[in-house]
Amino acid sequence: LLAKQLEAAGVGPARLAPAYERIAQLDPFDAANHSALGRLKMQAGDAQTAAREFRAAIAAGAIDQASAHCDLAESYLALGDKTRARRAVLAAIEVAPGYPRAQDLLLKVVGGA
């Protein structure tokens, strides 16, 4: 809640990330927090940490599984790991076959786009 309020108040990623990190320490099972932290890390160019947070979000049972797997695929792609990116994006498509974001990502991974 605090992190959401800070985000709504226009607090920048550099100050938001520590708030999300602290929340992750306090409540490691908050999937939405891991996803939010992962996206901040992606924005900051830290795909390695982003991938860790996205994996944690999936393990914590993120409600939106298709988006969570897409997030993870994008972080792997940013790391240049196409094998893992492919696996993650296929997991997203298995949940949501018609998801345009996952489809576009798959084509990017396999070189069809």
Added chain:
Amino acid sequence: MRQVALALAVMLLASVPASADERFAVIISGVSGSEKFAESQKTWSDALQLTLRTRLGFSADRITTLAEGAATNATRENVARTLTALKQRLAADDLLLIVLIGHGTSDGTTSKFNLVGPDMDTKEWKQALDGMPGRLVFVNTTSSSFQFVPALSGRNRVVIAATDSAAQRYATVFPQFFIEALDQSAQADADKNGRLSVWEAFTYASQAVKAAFEQKGTLVTERSIIDDNGDGVGREATAAAGADGVLAKTTFLDPEPATTAANAAIAGLEKQRVGIEAEIEQLKDRKGQMPAGQYEEEFERLAIELARISAKIRAAK
């Protein structure tokens, strides 16, 4: 004044003929019992009305709200009048969403929804809904709501209860997350097909309730259930695939999208897309009966094919 307002609302409901595939909603916010609950019930009821209108495209004149202290009070007489009027107005292929917000009680054999004045028990709700045309989605978000499932279960009906046992008699948080599911439909749309099914809204709310209790570190005092095959036996969202879910997965709360088949080329691609999606679903059904490697190979081939066709459709639109 309130009676006049209700009479006008009922006249309006009864006098305007409905065309096919229309969506109606009745929100009933019962007696609150305290200022704290009155505030949360009003918040949820207002949020649900707004979400139905703005996010899901329900016409304002097809949403009826009965609430404690409102122009149309949540009394059993007003519930009966409203449902009687809707029976005259609904057609066989219309959808009626009924959401109960507030408190419920149970004596172990029957449940009641607490209205302003005398309550209505499950038998009275059944009688009031008997003969209602169209598809009914009945969502009782209150404590002790589980007995509404066997009582109201029937053909062409999806019945959801926030609780699954007599012991779950504490104030629920299910309404908050059910409304959130309707409001945040992009997140709740698990299969990302751009439409929000009743099943997806139910699943989202169920999982969010579970997560909320886990975050608080307290015992889960509500487990929501759904029945849509008419057998009167509810199942949880996380239960292994069972008989329930088929109707709820094909019952959508948002409007039917405009058809895109005007262009013959797009229509052809759409046909291919639907065919591949069906192949994917069949393959997923066989997943447990084939070697993992073979499944992955076949799934990837179909996924790439589907992605290419979908990209062509999006580019052509």
